[in-house]
Amino acid sequence: MKVQKSLLTLWIILLPATEYKQKAVFFDRDGVLNYLVKRDGSFYSPQNFEDFQLVAGAKKVIDNVHKMGFLAIVISNQPDISRGKLVQSDLNKMTDLLFEKLNIDDAFYCIHDDDNDTGCRKPAPGLFFTAQKKYNIGFNESFMIGDTWKDVEAAKNVGIPIILIDKDYNQDLKDVSRAKNLLQVVSLIKNEI
Numbered sequence: 001m002k003v004q005k006s007l008l009t010l011w012i013i014l015l016p017a018t019e020y021k022q023k024a025v026f027f028d029r030d031g032v033l034n035y036l037v038k039r040d041g042s043f044y045s046p047q048n049f050e051d052f053q054l055v056a057g058a059k060k061v062i063d064n065v066h067k068m069g070f071l072a073i074v075i076s077n078q079p080d081i082s083r084g085k086l087v088q089s090d091l092n093k094m095t096d097l098l099f100e101k102l103n104i105d106d107a108f109y110c111i112h113d114d115d116n117d118t119g120c121r122k123p124a125p126g127l128f129f130t131a132q133k134k135y136n137i138g139f140n141e142s143f144m145i146g147d148t149w150k151d152v153e154a155a156k157n158v159g160i161p162i163i164l165i166d167k168d169y170n171q172d173l174k175d176v177s178r179a180k181n182l183l184q185v186v187s188l189i190k191n192e193i
């Protein structure tokens with residue numbers, strides 16, 4: 001009886017810990033936290049560190065996300081690594097800047113292209129599961145902030161509510177919550193929690 005009682009006590013102590021989940025705001029990177037680079041009339045992800053410019057107000061957004069109790073996690077496709085257009089050392093410098101200037105909690109990258117993806121390239125959900133495992137994240141309480149159909153589909157694939165940053169290049173996407181800009185994301189999330 002005594003053993004049973006202590007086991008019950010142990011179970012009660014452990015139960016909240018095992019059920020506890022963190023919540024996160026997942027940020028796509030290019031076009032969301034940093035500006036795209038305009039070249040020949042089109043917009044591209046930065047291919048060298050010198051072109052990596054953070055979006056104005058991004059730090060304020062991450063600060064608010066933290067105040068609301070969310071982790072701030074970057075989930076980003078970087079196929080230019082596979083394509084030989086971006087070197088790993090420059091990607092590392094960009095990531096260092098995200099930690100240093102924005103105080104993000106973590107960044108997860110898929111460096112593959114369509115022809116060599118292993119399930120991490122958005123819209124595939126791989127990186128979300130990696131982050132979930134590392135931080136015990138509940139997807140239902142989390143949010144995804146993105147700017148392309150790949151972010152929308154990836155979020156849908158794992159059941160995370162998505163907020164799309166309004167851009168000229170994503171006007172074809174329908175039935176999705178939109179923020180006029182990155183700063184507006186804060187009030188939209190506040191309204192949802």
Ligand SMILES: [Mg+2]
Pocket residue numbers: 028029030031032146147148
């Ligand atoms: Mg993007």
